[in-house]
Amino acid sequence: MTSVPSKRYSDDVSLVVVLLDTNPFFWTASSSLSFSQFLSHVLAFVNSILLLNQLNQVVVIATGYNTCDYIYDSSMDASQSSEKGRMPSVYSNLLQKLEEFMIKDEKLGKEQSQRAIASSLLSGSLSMALCYIQRVFRSGPLHPQPRILCLQGSSDGPEQYVAVMNAIFSAQRSMVPIDSCYVGANNSAFLQQASYITGGVYVKPQHLDGLFQYLTTVFATDLHSRSFIRLPRPAGVDFRASCFCHKTTIDMGYICSVCLSIFCKHHKKCSTCGSVFGQAQSDTSSASDHKRKAPET
Amino acid sequence: MPQVRIIAKNFMDMVASLPAMKLDRLYQNAFICEAILRSLPPLAKKYVVQMLFFDGPISGKLLEEWVLADGVTKHKVAIDRLIQLRIFTEAVDKKRESSYKLNQTFQVNLQKHLTNGGVLPREPMASTVRLPSLEELDTYAHEQWEVGSSSLCFHYPSHLHCSGQAEKPTNLSSSMMRIFQRGLLTQRDKDAPRLTEGGFQFLLMDTNAQLWYIIRDYISNSEERGTDPADLISFLLELSFHVTGEAYNMNTLTEIQRNAIKELADLGLVKLQQGRKESWFIPTKLATNLSVSLTDSSSRKQFASSLMILVGMFFMVIVIMHATGHVVVETNFRIYAYSSSKLHCEILRLFSKIEYQLPNLIVGAITKESLYTAFDNGITADQIISFLQQNAHPRVAERLPSVPENVTDQIRLWEADLNRVEMTSSHLYDEFPSRDTFEAACDFAREWNSLLWEDSKKMRLVVKAEIHMNMREFLRGQK
Known part of the structure; x- marks a missing residue:
């Protein structure tokens, strides 16, 4: 409210929710950067955020391949470290929780071993981050400016397409930018779209051993400073969608004109909203007619 | 009318005005580095963090490239501040292009901080006795502070006001009392001391501004008392990194710090307690928020500063009183x-x-x-x-x-x-030899935008005092 402007935090106080990709499939395959190296870069980055302003807050969420969980919250940390006295505050807590998480993740993985998934549960951790941020929003008029930082290595899971897109749109609605730093081999279409839509920054570092420098120069920038600082711009965004029926990434497909669901093949009925489609003409007509709209009520 | 105003000036300006030697010594303390980094404008913070792991100098051009066109002034402010605080050292090469290098001690300290994480300045004591709860502590801080501030009020020459208050025990130490009274009170002969203009304004400031005003005075007077201001500043900044409500052993303090802490207790920054064998101090919210309010930068308007102060007060009860x-x-x-x-x-x-x-x-x-x-x-x-x-x-x-x-x-x-009447010092000219000279003189004064009054019948005019010399030159030239 405008009547009490003095009750807001200053512009550069930020809440950073870091989504940490812990997918073992990716990290064992990755040759350029080991997980422990990656972690040391990230921890130094977390420290530097906390250093910049005493009101800054960092939350770390681990993104596994079966589950996600909060592994660090700087606002909780303050009270804990005072109990145990002197200790390298951030690390011990975080590493301990991370280990517990990895074990849990692996256990869950064994239970459902029939599915071979190589991608991390980005949609889950994004939703958790957004929930946390919503809670902060509702905590009162005095809250830091939130943003999400995805540190992702594993490739996109097309089966999560709908959930990820929903998370992205809700982030856009609540004006939370999603920054993404992709350390994997190819570009991630999900993260490119997420950053593009929410006004965040997408970076794919060229030299992974200098990851910390990328993190501090680009992602440590608070939202207030972004208005006058030149940040990397997206070179090109992969806007391809996944179809709802087989969860594969497609260039062209069919869209339900009622609910905008995407399908790779022609169906008689929309699986999402139940609208009945007419006869497909794609078999006979040209490729330009491929993207067919078929309402039939 | 001369406007005498107390401005709760930025504490960092005070730090910046320290001689280079002392400033370098201050940076040997990691907590000071941290507090100072936090007090910087956002862009300056970013530069420091960005350059933290660079050994060599970085050219100013490279830094400026990061900033969009409309942020150039912010860039300059940030660089100026960094140089002023001796965090950056500037070197100009043959091509007149400046490059910057981080202060070595500052850099090393912050690097350590990033890799090891933040630690507490000293270990809290194992709590053997019951420590005051946070609420109690806040009330204590609040009361102490009010005692101090009201010591001023009681000198207000009011006929109405209650004589009962003189009896109120003020347990302020004399040195703190002096600080409160210095500059804020005047004493004329036998009269009771009176509040000065500054004193009145002081009372209307909010608590954090008041606190800083007093702390600033306290530090700048420290030399008279034989204490090095740099020591005090470093101690105060360190104090703000302690955990509120924890007890810290007094034995861990140096002699100077022990003296200082007694006086700070009078202000409500810390609470002192005496055990059977040893004594300890407990920082209150006032102390731990000292470095929060540091961020209050003088460049922003009063509005912004009260905003920053409110941020600091987020935790503070006194301040919650103000905020609510x-x-x-x-x-x-x-x-x-x-x-x-x-x-x-x-x-x-x-x-x-x-x-x-x-x-x-x-x-x-x-x-x-x-x-x-x-x-x-x-x-x-x-x-x-x-x-x-x-x-x-x-x-x-x-x-x-x-x-x-x-x-x-x-x-x-x-x-x-x-303020209906405004005074302007001025000069009156009359007895002009001819109407032409008079007209020319009028035009001349108008050109300078300082013609205040003219009477063309009697050929007299009044001009502002500033241009008196120019006017005389001009009239000489006319002859």
């Missing part, structure tokens, strides 16, 4: 303050007529007479209005404006009434 506020102003110029604090009553008395006082309510009225006394004491209308706005009761704070417009307008009008 207690004053309601009605359109009929009546003031209701929901408070039982003597200090609040005295502050309101500075500019309004207190009519009666109930156990938790003070009722008064803003009158022309009461405002004139305030203006006489050097309080400005804007200060009064901003005080009323900042302390508005939450119910009225929601409304906009929180203080009725007719009241604020009238306060300003009454102040303007006092």
Whole structure:
């Protein structure tokens, strides 16, 4: 409210929710950067955020391949470290929780071993981050400016397409930018779209051993400073969608004109909203007619 | 009229004005590096963090490339600040291009911080005794602070006000008392000491600004008492990194720090407790928020600074009092303050007529007479209005404006009434030899925009004093 402007935090106080990709499939395959190296870069980055302003807050969420969980919250940390006295505050807590998480993740993985998934549960951790941020929003008029930082290595899971897109749109609605730093081999279409839509920054570092420098120069920038600082711009965004029926990434497909669901093949009925489609003409007509709209009520 | 104003000046300006040697010594303490980094403008912080792991110098051009065109002034401010604080050293090469290098000790300290994470300056004692709860501590800090501030109020030459207060035990140490009184009180011969103009303004500042005013004075006077200001600054900054409500052993302090801490206890920054064998100190919210309010940068307007201060006060009870506020102003110029604090009553008395006082309510009225006394004491209308706005009761704070417009307008009008006559020093010219010379002189004065009055019949004119010399030259040339 405008009547009490003095009750807001200053512009550069930020809440950073870091989504940490812990997918073992990716990290064992990755040759350029080991997980422990990656972690040391990230921890130094977390420290530097906390250093910049005493009101800054960092939350770390681990993104596994079966589950996600909060592994660090700087606002909780303050009270804990005072109990145990002197200790390298951030690390011990975080590493301990991370280990517990990895074990849990692996256990869950064994239970459902029939599915071979190589991608991390980005949609889950994004939703958790957004929930946390919503809670902060509702905590009162005095809250830091939130943003999400995805540190992702594993490739996109097309089966999560709908959930990820929903998370992205809700982030856009609540004006939370999603920054993404992709350390994997190819570009991630999900993260490119997420950053593009929410006004965040997408970076794919060229030299992974200098990851910390990328993190501090680009992602440590608070939202207030972004208005006058030149940040990397997206070179090109992969806007391809996944179809709802087989969860594969497609260039062209069919869209339900009622609910905008995407399908790779022609169906008689929309699986999402139940609208009945007419006869497909794609078999006979040209490729330009491929993207067919078929309402039939 | 000369405007004497107390501005709660930025603490960092004070740090920046320290000689280079001392500043370098300060940076050997990691906590100071941290506190100082946090006090920097956002862009400067970013530069420092970005360069933290660079060994060589970085050219200014490279830094500037990061900034968009409309942020160039911010870039300059950031660089100036960094150089002023000796965090950056500037080197200019042959091509006149400047490059910057981080201060070595500063850099190493922060690097350590990033890789090892933050630690506490000293270990809290194992709690063998019951420590005061956070609420108790806040009340304590609040009370201590009020005792200090009200020591000023009691010198207010008011006939009305209660004689009972003189009996109130003020347990302030004499040295703190002196700081409170220095500059804020004057004593004429045998009269009771009186508040100065600055003193009145001090009372209307908010607590953090007041705190900084006192701390600043305390530090700048430290040399007289034989203490190095740099030691004090470093101790104060270190203090702000302690955990509120934890006990710390006094034995871990140096001699200087032990002396200082006793005086800080008078201000309510720490609470001292004595055990059977050893004594310890417990920092209050006031102390741990010291470095928060450092961020209060003088470049922003008063509005912004009160915003920053409110941030600092997020945790502070005193301040919560300020933030929640207690004053309601009605359109009929009546003031209701929901408070039982003597200090609040005295502050309101500075500019309004207190009519009666109930156990938790003070009722008064803003009158022309009461405002004139305030203006006489050097309080400005804007200060009064901003005080009323900042302390508005939450119910009225929601409304906009929180203080009725007719009241604020009238306060300003009454102040303007006092300044109806404006004095300008000037010179009168007459006995011009000819009408032409007179006209030329008039034109000349008009050109300089300093013709105040002219009488063409009697050929006389009055011009501002600044251009007297130019005018004389001009008239000589005319002859």
